[in-house]
Amino acid sequence: MPFSHAFHPATDHTRLGKLFYDAVEPASFPAHILRYRNNRAAATVGMDTLTDEEWIDHFGRFTPLPGSLPHPLALRYHGHQFRQYNPDLGDGRGFLFAQLRDDKGRLLDLGTKGSGRTPWSRGGDGRLTLKGGVREILAASMLEALGVETSRALSLIETGENLERHDEPSPTRSAVLVRLSHSHIRIGTFQRLAANAETDAIGQLVAYVLETYYPQLGVPAEGEAALTLFKAVCQNVARVGAQWMAAGFVHGVLNTDNIAITGESFDYGPWRFLPRFDQNFTAAYFDQTGLYSYGRQPGALLWNLARLAECLLEFCSHEALTGALSDFPELYETALDAAWCRRLGVMQENPEADRAFRHAVTLFMETSGIPFHCLPFDWYGGGISAQRALASDRAHFYNDPSFSDARKALEARRPLPGLSLDHPYFAGGVPCNMLITTVEDLWTSLNDRNDWQALDRKLAEIDLMADALGTRESLSD
Structure with missing residues (x-):
C-alpha cells in the first residue's frame, strides 16, 4: 500500500448531486516530467510515501485515488468578471480530482489546472503553461510563509506540449498542476x-x-x-x-x-x-x-x-x-490590525492602540518609498530589532526624521512569544522577496538553462523565512 496511515479518502462533494458538476475525462499528455512535489503538504493527507512513478500516475495520468472520486468532476459555477456577469464559466481547464481528510479531520480538495478540456472550456485548450504552474507554486509558497490562509501547490508535472499564448512568448512549455485546498465552492x-x-x-x-x-x-x-x-x-x-x-x-x-x-x-x-x-x-x-x-x-x-x-x-x-x-x-x-502585528512580529494590545500602531508604520512605508518587504524584516519583533535595523543597508530610511513616529510605535511593542533573532534568516541581513524581477529571473533559469535547482533554492529560502516567522505552525492550529 503506497499511502501512509494519514490517507483518508472522501467523496463528500458527490452528496450535492449532478446539478453541481459534470464527470469528465482527463487529457492524455505526451510526456510526464515531475517538476515539483510538495511532500510537506502531501504528508498531511498520507501521500508523501508515494514513489515518483505512483505520484505521476495519480497527478499526471489521474488514475483515481482509492476510495475517493471515481471520476474527475468539472464544477459548475457562474461569476462576475471585472463586474460583468458571465454565465459561461465553470471549470474549463481544471477539475476536482479527489477529496481527502487531513490529519485534523478537515475535508480537502485536490483540484487541477491544465488537466484538459471540459464542457466549460469555451473554446480554450484546457491547458496550463509551465510558467503559469511555476508562478502558482511561488505565490502559494510565499503567501503561506507570510501567514496567509492559502491553497497549496501540491504537484507540477511538465507534459511535453507546445502551447500558443497571445500574452507570452510562444510556443511555450505546458504543465499540469494539482493544488490542495479546503474547498473549490465559490461565490x-x-x-x-x-x-x-x-x-x-x-x-x-x-x-x-x-x-x-x-x-x-x-x-x-x-x-x-x-x-x-x-x-x-x-x-x-x-x-x-x-x-x-x-x-x-x-x-x-x-x-x-x-x-x-x-x-x-x-x-x-x-x-x-x-x-x-x-x-x-x-x-x-x-x-x-x-x-x-x-x-x-x-x-x-x-x-x-x-x-x-x-x-x-x-x-x-x-x-x-x-x-x-x-x-x-x-x-x-x-x-x-492583527495581520500587521503578526507581520511585524509584535503582540497586539488593544483595538485603539493596534490601529494607531498600524497607521504609523504603514504611513511611513507609503511616504518614504522603502521597499515593502524590508521594514517588516528589519524591525521584526519591534524594538528588539533596532540595532539590527540601524546597521542594515536601509539605515538611511530609519535615520530620517520622518521615521520618528513609526520608530516610537515599533519600540513600544513587545515581541511575539518565542521570537528569536538568532535564526539564520535574520542573520543573513536580506529579506526574502517575490518581486516580479525575482520571478522572471527564476523563470529564465528554468526555461533557458533547465536549471530546476533554482526553484529548489528559492523554495528553500521561503522555507527558511517561514521557519523564522513560525507562520506555518500558526496556520495549522
Whole structure:
C-alpha cells in the first residue's frame, strides 16, 4: 500500500448531486516530467510515501485515488468578471480530482489546472503553461510563509506540449498542476443556482457548506442557516483580505468565481507582490482601470460579498443581509490590525492602540518609498530589532526624521512569544522577496538553462523565512 496511515479518502462533494458538476475525462499528455512535489503538504493527507512513478500516475495520468472520486468532476459555477456577469464559466481547464481528510479531520480538495478540456472550456485548450504552474507554486509558497490562509501547490508535472499564448512568448512549455485546498465552492457556485432559479439547490448548498466547512457553528436555529453562513463567510473573507494587504500581495483577478466560500485564497494568475507601498499598484496588465489594485482589494471583496448576499435573499431578509454586509469594514480593519502585528512580529494590545500602531508604520512605508518587504524584516519583533535595523543597508530610511513616529510605535511593542533573532534568516541581513524581477529571473533559469535547482533554492529560502516567522505552525492550529 503506497499511502501512509494519514490517507483518508472522501467523496463528500458527490452528496450535492449532478446539478453541481459534470464527470469528465482527463487529457492524455505526451510526456510526464515531475517538476515539483510538495511532500510537506502531501504528508498531511498520507501521500508523501508515494514513489515518483505512483505520484505521476495519480497527478499526471489521474488514475483515481482509492476510495475517493471515481471520476474527475468539472464544477459548475457562474461569476462576475471585472463586474460583468458571465454565465459561461465553470471549470474549463481544471477539475476536482479527489477529496481527502487531513490529519485534523478537515475535508480537502485536490483540484487541477491544465488537466484538459471540459464542457466549460469555451473554446480554450484546457491547458496550463509551465510558467503559469511555476508562478502558482511561488505565490502559494510565499503567501503561506507570510501567514496567509492559502491553497497549496501540491504537484507540477511538465507534459511535453507546445502551447500558443497571445500574452507570452510562444510556443511555450505546458504543465499540469494539482493544488490542495479546503474547498473549490465559490461565490459563483451560488450565483449559478440563483441565475437558474434553483432555490431548493441554494438551500441544499447552504446546508452542505455549513455542515462541511463550518461545523464549529453548530446547527443554526430554524430559518437562520443562510444568514449564519453569510456572516461566517464575511468574517473569513475579511481576514484573508487583510492578510493579503499585510503581505503586500495583489491577487489581480478578484472575480466572484475566485472567492472561495471558506475565504481561503486560491487561483494565482497575474499576481504580484508590491515593490513599495502603493495603493494604486495593479497586478494584471489587462486591469486598465485599476479595479483590482492593491488599495481597492478590500472594496472588491465587499462588492463580491454583496453578490453572494443577492443569492440568499430567498432565505433571509434584505435588512439582515445588509446589516451583515455593513459589519464588513470593521471586520476587515480589525483583521488588518492583527495581520500587521503578526507581520511585524509584535503582540497586539488593544483595538485603539493596534490601529494607531498600524497607521504609523504603514504611513511611513507609503511616504518614504522603502521597499515593502524590508521594514517588516528589519524591525521584526519591534524594538528588539533596532540595532539590527540601524546597521542594515536601509539605515538611511530609519535615520530620517520622518521615521520618528513609526520608530516610537515599533519600540513600544513587545515581541511575539518565542521570537528569536538568532535564526539564520535574520542573520543573513536580506529579506526574502517575490518581486516580479525575482520571478522572471527564476523563470529564465528554468526555461533557458533547465536549471530546476533554482526553484529548489528559492523554495528553500521561503522555507527558511517561514521557519523564522513560525507562520506555518500558526496556520495549522
